[in-house]
Structures are given as C-alpha cells and as structure tokens.
Amino acid sequence: xxxxxxxxxxxxxxxxxxxxxxxxxxxxxxxxxxxxxxxxxxxxxxxxxxxxxxxxxxxxxxxxxxxxxxxxxxxxxxxxxxxxxxxxxxxxxxxxxxxxx
Numbered sequence: 001x002x003x004x005x006x007x008x009x010x011x012x013x014x015x016x017x018x019x020x021x022x023x024x025x026x027x028x029x030x031x032x033x034x035x036x037x038x039x040x041x042x043x044x045x046x047x048x049x050x051x052x053x054x055x056x057x058x059x060x061x062x063x064x065x066x067x068x069x070x071x072x073x074x075x076x077x078x079x080x081x082x083x084x085x086x087x088x089x090x091x092x093x094x095x096x097x098x099x100x101x
Contacts, residue, residue: 021049027075028053035077066093 024030029050030038038044056068056075063071070093073083083091 023075024049024051026054026056026059027077030077035079038077064093066091066095069093 028034029048030044032039039046056072057063057065060068060071070083070088070091073091074088076082
C-alpha cells in the first residue's frame with residue numbers, strides 16, 4: 001500500500017485492487033502451490049497482501065454441497081485446473097435442470 005488517497009489513483013487500479021481483494025479473501029492469495037508460475041506473471045507482486053483461503057461453505061451457507069463443489073471449481077486460481085464452461089454445465093449441481101436445446 002502507498003500513501004496516495006484512493007480517489008487520486010487510477011480508477012482501473014482501484015477496481016483491480018478491490019476485485020483482487022474480494023477473490024483473495026475467499027480463495028486466498030495466489031502462491032506457487034495454488035497456481036504454479038504465478039510469481040512469473042507480469043502483474044504479480046510478492047508484496048501483495050497474504051490472505052488464507054476461506055471455507056466456501058461458510059461464505060455461502062445456503063448452497064448445498066454440489067453447489068459448493070461447483071463454486072470451488074469455478075474459483076480455482078490455477079487456470080489449467082479451473083473447470084471449463086462445458087464441464088460446469090454438466091456438473092451434478094445442474095442435474096435436475098432440464099436444458100432447452
């Protein structure tokens with residue numbers, strides 16, 4: 001963090017920082033363990049705040065276990081391990097929904 005007031009910063013940076021914080025509070029700050037290669041990404045900074053992952057079931061207590069499983073797969077930090085859109089639509093969470101072709 002720096003001493004520049006939030007309103008004086010580039011608005012794109014504020015949005016990125018609040019989006020990053022919102023996700024990081026839930027998924028934890030990315031590390032080489034959760035996302036191999038993250039340290040070599042051009043915008044990654046080792047100075048980012050370090051948050052541990054939060055239990056998703058406590059974040060969305062009304063979501064059943066299949067929903068929590070799907071959400072965790074969608075929020076996976078490592079893009080190579082994140083669920084695809086097709087696989088998400090075929091997930092158990094949607095098993096009772098009739099799709100219209």
